[in-house]
Amino acid sequence: MPSLEPETLDALLVSLEVASFAMLLDVVPGLGLAYLLARKEWRGKSLVETLVTLPLVLPPVAVGFLLLFTFGREGPLGSRALGIDLDLILTWKGAVLASAVMSLPLVVRTARVAFEGVNPRLESMGRSLGLARTRVFLTITLPLARRGLFAALVLGFGRALGEFGATVIIAGNIPGKTQTLALAIFDNYQLGHEREALRLVGLTAVIAFLLIWFVERLLASGAEREGPR
């Protein structure tokens, strides 16, 4: 494999960094929502389900605009309203937010399936043995769902790596700062650097392949080691 151009390396590092922070941002709300959707019933549950899934079908550009509007200076969560500047516009933090929001549906949906795969009677048994609810969640539910939950975050990470539409709106396309792999591909294509664009596409494909392969392996190994029960 030829050595990476500095610009390519920059884009790769920015992508990995942004995707990692996006997943950190998604862990608690993503897994929390997934657990609630898997285990609880409440009024308005279907509304929450729909809202969480929305970024999956909305044009990413539209989500980007919504974020820009919401977190822009004059927006409801902008610096004027909050009194502090979250510094999201045209920064890597903005790219993290965009990626986190765009990945959330995938994280929640995958994690929900993982939680639903844990027999709720095992949780009841934990409580019958005197363990408090949080203890049951931490020592029984989480470990039993861990492969699916990890898979959810890896998938979300993959989705974040490929994020384009929402990111370009809120974070711009600043090489070395907010330019991710996807944005770099677009840039190179626009500038007529087709060979460079192709190399980036190849790199992106390899990373995506490895991530998916890992997730499939992860989900398959769970059943073997702990048995079907």
Place this chain on the structure above:
Amino acid sequence: MTWSGIEVRLRIVRRDFELDVAFESMGRAVGLFGPSGAGKTTILEAIAGWRVPRDGFVRVGESTLLDTAHGRSVPVEARGVGYLPQDDLLFPHWTVRENIRAGIERAARRGDDAGTFERAVHVLELAPLLERRPATLSGGELRRVGLARAICSGPTILLLDEPLGALDLELRRRILPYLVRVREEFDVPVVLVTHDATEVHALCDHAIVIEGGRVRASGSPAAVLSGPALHATEFENVLRGEALECEGGTALVRVGGGALFRIPRAGLEAGDRVLFGLRAADIVLATAPVTGLSARNVLPARIESLATDRDDVFLLVRPDGDGSGDAPLLWVSLTTGAVQDLALTPGGAVHLVVKTQSCHRLA
């Protein structure tokens, strides 16, 4: 502490099923007996709190766990029950040891000493399994681990749902003695769900017959379970041992505690492990040593307990063996007349007379 019994009143109406039961019992081992689909499991789940009916009352000992009339429902984790459901529900990501110790903190809070774990492992013969994962265990082993876990969680009551139910006949025969030992060894009241009269007779001092979501009868097992329901005379003891010497058509087998039985050889070789059955009705008792018999097995033994059921008496007898007291308990069924004539009482010394042909190899 004195046991103030249990009290259960439940009304659960579903589209396809209606449960409406009320019973009270001072028994330390209550058997809920009836066909499957009668609502027995639902009752256990309501006691455990896994299911909270809109209309119900549950008292276990001194504590009221559920009283819908007064808006009271104790959370599952505070109910203090040791539940063994039909699907065992061992935690698949934990070893057997970790599973058994899952409720050990509550047990400690309730003042159980650390010895309960060791005792449960010993009584249920789980020592060789402790480091294994549930996925590698057989059905009977899973059941024993689940039972040990319930016992070690410091429960005020044990709820056992068909503890022998899903097992095949041979396993049932093997697990029943464990349940008997658990009853003897651990002083915890039990509610046992079963559709097998033998289990109620072997384990319970109060039987409640549930059918179609209603209580049909309640009383002592002997009074309530009679006639066709009762097959206790069919009960078969199951013994494990090792073949010592095999000659001709018989094999001499040493079971636990050094007791020796001569059984049909059935392909056994010296050193083989063997499992054999012996019907409770096929054992003859003598109060004095006997000679001049064709029966090959005459074993000195001691009567541990005695339970009367109409015309039959069921005795729990332990062979002396090598004197260590580790020989397995055997059920013996006799007629009341025979027991009276021989003046048999708990603690009395007897001799067991068993024909070789009465023993049959199971495995």
